[in-house]
Amino acid sequence: MTAGPRARDLGVVIGQGTPGPFNAITDVAGLRVGHTTLVRGDGRLVVGTGPVRTGVTVIVPHDGDVWAEPVFAGAAVMNGNGELTGLEWIRESGLMTGAIGITNTNDVGKVRDALVSSAVASHEPGGSYWALPVAGETFDGQLNDIAGGHVLAEHVSAALKAARGGAVEEGNVGGGTGMICHEFKGGIGTASRRLSDELGGWTVGVLVQANYGRRGLLRIDGVPVGEAIPVSEVSSPWSAVRRGISPADRGAGAGSIIGIVATDAPLLPHQCARIARRAPLGVARVGGLGSTSSGDLFLAFATGNRGMPPTEAEAAGAGVVKLRGLVDRALDPLFEATVEATEEAIVNAMLAAERMTGRDGITAHRLPHERLIEIMRAHGRLRS
16 A cells, blocks of 8 residues: 655644554564455445455554563543543553553454454463453445454454554555544554653654544634634535535534554553543544544553563562553643644545545545645645
């Protein structure tokens, strides 16, 4: 897949922070991302056959044995009409073990099970190893044969095998293949921020699966882009049944967003949860409401305390583990970085996405780049 332009390629600069080298979640050292993308068939929906517009994305949080070495983590919910498995144990223990999977709503259970199988396969046979991995979902049924169950364990295995650092494919890839955002084509997007050395030099990276929002609410760097490109100019993949306030531009508002925040800062679990609670602010800056039909779920994890023992390891001696941490006031720059990177990741998802026609001829158009440049310039928000 050819990489599309990103926000900064077009002169759209979100916030004041500095991105990492790849402006991606993979700027957190050791973290890897992999996708399996499934696109086949056209025409009328035949459940079990297609058209298929879906896939799975995986995030491998560090370069060790992720099924044996946990990291501190915390979660947040903006609206709970969705699924991100494994969160109860993360809330209880503050620990996340294993890779993360993101896919469509109906296949999230299979992705979770495939992650468990991967965990079991990494241990000695005959043991009693158990896993509660994180698997998330958003609804792609407007373009995809979502009832067909097309994401299989082999696709999760392929994504894990393909996972790597560096630049991350965005848009119509992996779990984001069939997603819609603000009534344009959405999908996978990512961005990062690196704090100055005086603030610790920590990196914050965000990856989103963006599949939410009404057209008229879309704002990019504060500019009302959705109002400037109404559905009368670029049609919406959703039906005419709308639930917004304004009769002139009522959007569907359906769908969801999954946001994964990673940092190399030495955060404790409650601090990870505080970071996760800032990601929805980035969604709000782009125009997300957390509507009733939306599952807006966020997870943050920190790799700044490596070498943690397995979750149920037997205590050695007094069971003391040496940890590093930050004072709470040192979190404020990380909060800002999280908000900015979340906002930019959503914009990158929409810019990388390409026009897609799915089931029953329904088409999600890409956010038109030239019109975006024109609108941003008119508002004095285009930077060279």
